Amino acid sequence: MTDTLQKTPYELIGGENALLSLVDRFYFFMDTLPEAAGIRAMHAKSLSGARDKLFKFLSGWLGGPDLFMQQYGHPRLRQRHFPFVIGAAERDQWMLCMNKALNEMPMDAHFRDSLSQALQQLATHMINQYD
Template sequence: MTDSDVTTSMFERIGGSATIERLVDRFYDRMDTLPEAKVIRAMHADDLGLIRDVLKRYLTEWTGGPRLYTPEKGHPRLRQRHFGFAIGDAERDAWMLCMRGAMEETVTDAAARQDLDRAISGLAAWMRNRP
């Protein structure tokens, strides 16, 4: 990691809004089509349009971009918002499979992609609410 990586937000490092847009779209495209993702796809509404927008807003803010999520939704309270869904290792792994594939396709800076993967992996692990 360089000094500029410390002062540059992840949002900027990965390419800003355009990358977040592509990342989330590819994530949900993968969730919609990969057989390994059926377990998490079943947790979502048939129409993924609204949740795509929510994740784009959340990831924009979470990576250090403009505050697009909290002014509308308040504190993320991710575990509380997901408590109604059984999230164990299989669900975490399916979610990460979709996200890692999307990151590979959209985040061109390898170091930024690795740092983002590490951060998102921690978040995904924290979301588990059953053994």
């Protein structure tokens, strides 16, 4: 059996099915929480395209199959998000949905906290509007 220290975050989260579940819950919260209305409004009526892209991005970002790269090329996240007004409020809304989704996942609390912190850094990097 592989030691936990040698597993990728993708493996630690539970692989493809767990990641699909995380992304589904993330978009469920985005679609239903009044506190996330700002970021929900940035998305198309159907969230299926965004759901697919986030799953593929996170798969590679977490050390699993690099599905996003294979289909779309380098993520260039800031460039892809630049058309959207993203400030601290939007980052916080995104993180609210992601943390709620992470909290529903069966995983080690330390790993969850580390993953949340890494995602917080990534979300902060997307900010392109400052007060």
